Amino acid sequence: MANTETHSTLTNAPNANAIIDIRDLRKVYQLGKTSVEALRGVNFEVSEGEFTVVLGPSGSGKTTLLNIIGCLDRATSGTYRLDGEDVSQRDFNELAEVRNYKIGFIFQNFNLIPVLNVLENIEFPCLVRKEQQNRAELRERVRALCAEVGLERFMKHRPDELSGGQRQRVAIARALITQPRLVLADEPTANLDSKTSDQILELMQRLNRQHDTTFLFATHDPRVMDLARRTVRIKDGLVQPD
Amino acid sequence: MNILFQVALRNVFRNRRRSLFTLSALVVGLAVVLMITAVANSFHRFSVENAVNAKLGALQIHRSGYMNNLSLNPLSFKFEYSRDLLEKIESVRGVKAASGRIAFRGLVSNGRNQALFFANAVDVSREEKVCPRWLGALTLGSSALLSTDSAHAMVGHELARSLSVAPRAGVPAEGDASFIEAAPVEVASDTLNLSAASPEGRQNAVDVQVKATIRSLLPIEEKRSMVVPLSLAQSLLGMAGKVTEIAVAVDELDEISTVQRELQLVLGSEYEVSSWADVQPFLRDIVFRQRVMIAIVSVILFVLVLFVIANTMTMAVFERTREIGTMLSVGIKRGQIQTIFFSEALFVGVVGGFIGLVLGLVGVLITHRIGIPFGSVGFERGILRPFLTLEFVVAAFCVAVLCSGIAGIFPAKRAAGMNPVDALRSN
Numbered sequence: 001m002a003n004t005e006t007h008s009t010l011t012n013a014p015n016a017n018a019i020i021d022i023r024d025l026r027k028v029y030q031l032g033k034t035s036v037e038a039l040r041g042v043n044f045e046v047s048e049g050e051f052t053v054v055l056g057p058s059g060s061g062k063t064t065l066l067n068i069i070g071c072l073d074r075a076t077s078g079t080y081r082l083d084g085e086d087v088s089q090r091d092f093n094e095l096a097e098v099r100n101y102k103i104g105f106i107f108q109n110f111n112l113i114p115v116l117n118v119l120e121n122i123e124f125p126c127l128v129r130k131e132q133q134n135r136a137e138l139r140e141r142v143r144a145l146c147a148e149v150g151l152e153r154f155m156k157h158r159p160d161e162l163s164g165g166q167r168q169r170v171a172i173a174r175a176l177i178t179q180p181r182l183v184l185a186d187e188p189t190a191n192l193d194s195k196t197s198d199q200i201l202e203l204m205q206r207l208n209r210q211h212d213t214t215f216l217f218a219t220h221d222p223r224v225m226d227l228a229r230r231t232v233r234i235k236d237g238l239v240q241p242d
Numbered sequence: 243m244n245i246l247f248q249v250a251l252r253n254v255f256r257n258r259r260r261s262l263f264t265l266s267a268l269v270v271g272l273a274v275v276l277m278i279t280a281v282a283n284s285f286h287r288f289s290v291e292n293a294v295n296a297k298l299g300a301l302q303i304h305r306s307g308y309m310n311n312l313s314l315n316p317l318s319f320k321f322e323y324s325r326d327l328l329e330k331i332e333s334v335r336g337v338k339a340a341s342g343r344i345a346f347r348g349l350v351s352n353g354r355n356q357a358l359f360f361a362n363a364v365d366v367s368r369e370e371k372v373c374p375r376w377l378g379a380l381t382l383g384s385s386a387l388l389s390t391d392s393a394h395a396m397v398g399h400e401l402a403r404s405l406s407v408a409p410r411a412g413v414p415a416e417g418d419a420s421f422i423e424a425a426p427v428e429v430a431s432d433t434l435n436l437s438a439a440s441p442e443g444r445q446n447a448v449d450v451q452v453k454a455t456i457r458s459l460l461p462i463e464e465k466r467s468m469v470v471p472l473s474l475a476q477s478l479l480g481m482a483g484k485v486t487e488i489a490v491a492v493d494e495l496d497e498i499s500t501v502q503r504e505l506q507l508v509l510g511s512e513y514e515v516s517s518w519a520d521v522q523p524f525l526r527d528i529v530f531r532q533r534v535m536i537a538i539v540s541v542i543l544f545v546l547v548l549f550v551i552a553n554t555m556t557m558a559v560f561e562r563t564r565e566i567g568t569m570l571s572v573g574i575k576r577g578q579i580q581t582i583f584f585s586e587a588l589f590v591g592v593v594g595g596f597i598g599l600v601l602g603l604v605g606v607l608i609t610h611r612i613g614i615p616f617g618s619v620g621f622e623r624g625i626l627r628p629f630l631t632l633e634f635v636v637a638a639f640c641v642a643v644l645c646s647g648i649a650g651i652f653p654a655k656r657a658a659g660m661n662p663v664d665a666l667r668s669n
């Protein structure tokens with residue numbers, strides 16, 4: 001206990017237990033002559049296995065934050081350590097590799113590849129890797145995941161033959177197939193009705209527990225708060241104190 | 243199959259209408275290039291064969307220096323027309339036949355008027371083997387020169403008219419000539435007097451009987467030209483046993499340069515061997531210019547096709563921006579995105595190229611079978627038979643595929659250069 005106390009007081013020392021460790025993160029969008037400061041010095045940590053909800057109104061900077069955490073974007077200033085490593089100096093293809101091996105994404109509008117069926121969409125992140133995959137073993141894992149998210153009867157379907165909830169299940173399975181360190185979900189239920197939303201939320205929580213994967217979940221819906229073990233409130237690009 | 247190629251292939255089929263459009267641009271482009279080239283080929287072959295078979299012979303042999311001194315005294319380049327020489331020439335591989343000639347000029351008179359003429363004296367017994375169509379187009383009532391003729395001539399139609407001579411009617415037509423009607427001539431007689439100078443400058447004259455009048459598309463030939471037996475020229479010019487030229491027919495016109503080289507080697511530096519192209523440079527230039535024109539048209543067509551493909555591919559890239567963002571989010575590399583779009587363009591290129599190839603070849607085959615009637619009746623009577631060389635077909639196909647590849651590079655680079663966040667935000 002004494003050890004953790006020291007850590008929180010020494011703000012410059014990295015936290016070894018944290019999967020996400022963000023210090024004084026800023027993001028400025030340049031729009032012609034005007035600039036928008038979407039993040040204004042965010043400090044924030046997420047420990048392994050946590051299910052964290054980032055809650056904030058529209059335009060508060062949730063997507064901006066998640067994009068940086070997901071290595072899709074770079075911060076203007078500040079440090080970000082993913083799994084203990086500073087990724088801010090990595091080049092494009094190195095970041096792609098980080099995304100592929102360490103991060104799973106779940107989006108508001110599902111973002112499946114239309115020409116691939118459910119099976120292929122799920123295995124896609126593994127198939128674009130440099131090293132040769134054991135296809136049979138991969139297929140087995142995909143099937144198991146399909147069963148876990150309740151898609152075993154739809155494996156050969158194309159995305160346009162699925163309902164919104166089913167599509168989001170495919171996206172969840174795709175996010176988990178690489179056994180990532182971190183799953184980022186940016187308003188994954190915003191396009192779903194409340195019943196389907198509840199099912200998806202419940203599924204994500206179950207997977208969080210079973211796979212021991214860290215989940216970071218951004219939403220503007222305060223109802224989701226009840227499900228989270230931990231909530232981080234964000235407003236105008238700043239994390240609000242609890 | 244690699245997942246990237248699967249994505250590419252399925253996208254080609256997903257947007258069927260657009261793919262079909264790009265495909266047909268390529269198909270039509272390639273097929274048209276093949277067709278016009280084939281027709282042009284047949285036209286060139288026709289023109290060259292026509293010139294070679296009617297007048298020139300594929301190759302001509304002269305004493306060295308003849309070609310460079312045509313304006314001086316060509317007769318001074320005479321040489322022995324011996325059986326030995328003919329056998330030597332005909333023993334060269336690829337040579338079909340050889341025949342001696344004398345080209346000379348002089349004055350022709352009917353007793354009252356006279357005119358300049360250019361005569362070609364031919365070895366009648368051999369000429370047909372070298373120039374199967376040497377008789378050309380004769381007027382009705384004419385008859386062909388025979389190997390037994392010695393004081394006879396075939397005279398340009400206009401020349402005959404200006405001198406009021408015509409072949410005596412009623413002589414049956416012979417030989418492989420076409421006979422066409424001509425305006426009636428006010429006939430005084432069928433006899434003309436030819437006078438010419440020997441190589442040494444001594445004047446001589448001889449009477450000839452007009453056996454035929456020649457029609458031609460070239461006015462100069464109708465007005466000035468004349469064909470006489472070799473023996474007549476030899477005695478008129480005091481050149482017994484001599485000729486100034488030996489025309490040579492070859493088995494394959496396409497291999498003419500090999501035969502030319504071989505002949506030159508066999509005959510040595512005393513003689514010079516010229517091809518139809520050396521003798522008739524303007525014909526070679528016409529052929530060359532037309533080839534350049536067709537090359538330009540082909541390039542324009544391929545560039546158009548390239549733009550069509552590049553344009554539709556760019557549209558596809560913009561439409562699939564969010565898909566690109568999605569793939570980037572799961573960790574695909576820039577090069578892999580390029581691979582997807584590039585292989586889409588290349589796939590269209592290979593398929594379109596193949597269909598275009600088949601269509602073009604079928605078109606060429608059909609027109610080759612049927613033939614395109616060409617030429618004025620009676621003169622260059624003939625049928626064009628479009629054809630292609632294998633080298634050209636392969637090259638055209640490769641260029642078509644290459645074009646679509648090049649067309650794919652820019653859109654593929656654009657797709658690969660996208661920023662993941664912006665790509666994901668787009669709709």
Ligand SMILES: Nc1ncnc2c1ncn2[C@@H]1O[C@H](COP(=O)(O)OP(=O)(O)OP(=O)(O)O)[C@@H](O)[C@H]1O
Pocket residue numbers: 029030031036037038056057058059060061062063064065220
């Ligand atoms: N690419 C961009 N260019 C310019 N400004 C941007 C860009 N992306 C976001 N912003 C701005 O940054 C701020 C934060 O945006 P962000 O998308 O992170 O908010 P959010 O919390 O995800 O909102 P929502 O709940 O509506 O998704 C907003 O003011 C937005 O206008």
Ligand SMILES: [Mg+2]
Pocket residue numbers: 062063064186
């Ligand atoms: Mg957002």
